[in-house]
Amino acid sequence: MAEITLRDGTDLHYELAGDGEPLVLIHGGFTESLTWEQSLPGLAARFRVVAYDRRAHGLSGAGTGERSVRGDVADLAELVERIDLGPVHVASFSYGAVVAMALAVERPELVRRVAAHEPPLLGALAGRDEHAEVLANVMEAYAAVRALLEDGEDERGAALFVDTAIGPGTWASLPPEARARFVQHAPAFLADLRDPDTVLGMDVEPFLSLDRPLLLTYGGETPPMYVAICDVLAEALPHARLHTFDSAGHVPHVSHPEDYVAVTSGFLTA
Structure with a gap:
C-alpha cells in the first residue's frame, strides 16, 4: 500500500507490483482499484504495474474541488510524474478508458500505448x-x-x-x-x-489528435452501446485497432482475466 498527497492536498492511494515497463491501470465508475485483482498477477508478471484509486474512490481522498474528467487526467499525470514512472502504458475500462485516452491527448509525453475497454463516449453516437x-x-x-x-x-x-x-x-x-x-x-x-464535460456527452472530436497506439476492445456479450461506440471511434481514430473478447462483457479483466492479460500484454509489448 502506498499513497501520495497531491498538490491540492488530496491523498491518492496506489499499489505497485511486478517489474518491467510501467503500466498504469485505471478503473471505471462505481469501482476502485480492487477490480483489477483477478488480472493483476498476470500483468505484474510482465510489467511494473501501478493500480490506483481515482479521487473519491476506494482509499483515495475526495478533495474539495469538483469532480471532472480533466481533474482525473491531472491527478493521473501528477501520479506518473511524482513516482517517476516515465512514459507509461495504460490499461483501462469504462470511465477509466476515457481518462486514459484524454491523458494521451493532453499529456502525450507521459504515454506509450493505451488499452481502452468500452469507453462510454455516448456522444460519439449522436446524430447517427x-x-x-x-x-x-x-x-x-x-x-x-x-x-x-x-x-x-x-x-x-x-x-x-x-x-x-x-x-x-x-x-x-x-x-x-x-x-x-x-x-x-x-x-x-x-x-x-x-461534470459539465461528462463522458456521456463527449463525442469523438476531443480525441482526434490522439497519436499513441490505441487498442479499443469490447465484449461479445456486452450491451450494444459499447460495440457501437468502439466501432465509431475505431473508424475515426487513425492509430486505433479493434479487438473483441468474444465471451466477455463489460469487465473482461474480471470475468476472463487470462484472455484479458494475454490480449492486453500482447498489444502493449508489440
Whole structure:
C-alpha cells in the first residue's frame, strides 16, 4: 500500500507490483482499484504495474474541488510524474478508458500505448441514425440513474447502473460485498454525472489528435452501446485497432482475466 498527497492536498492511494515497463491501470465508475485483482498477477508478471484509486474512490481522498474528467487526467499525470514512472502504458475500462485516452491527448509525453475497454463516449453516437434507438434508451436509463442518486436512492441507482452498463440481471447476481462497494461509490458517480464535460456527452472530436497506439476492445456479450461506440471511434481514430473478447462483457479483466492479460500484454509489448 502506498499513497501520495497531491498538490491540492488530496491523498491518492496506489499499489505497485511486478517489474518491467510501467503500466498504469485505471478503473471505471462505481469501482476502485480492487477490480483489477483477478488480472493483476498476470500483468505484474510482465510489467511494473501501478493500480490506483481515482479521487473519491476506494482509499483515495475526495478533495474539495469538483469532480471532472480533466481533474482525473491531472491527478493521473501528477501520479506518473511524482513516482517517476516515465512514459507509461495504460490499461483501462469504462470511465477509466476515457481518462486514459484524454491523458494521451493532453499529456502525450507521459504515454506509450493505451488499452481502452468500452469507453462510454455516448456522444460519439449522436446524430447517427443507425444508433439513435440505442442512444435514446441508454440516455434514458442514465437519466434515471442520476435522478435516483440525486434523491439519495444510492442502492437503487447503483442497481440500475449495473443492469444498464453490464447487463440485465447482473445486480441480482452480485454478492453482498460487491453490491456494498457499488453503493459506497454512488456519490462519486453522481459527481461524475454532474461534470459539465461528462463522458456521456463527449463525442469523438476531443480525441482526434490522439497519436499513441490505441487498442479499443469490447465484449461479445456486452450491451450494444459499447460495440457501437468502439466501432465509431475505431473508424475515426487513425492509430486505433479493434479487438473483441468474444465471451466477455463489460469487465473482461474480471470475468476472463487470462484472455484479458494475454490480449492486453500482447498489444502493449508489440
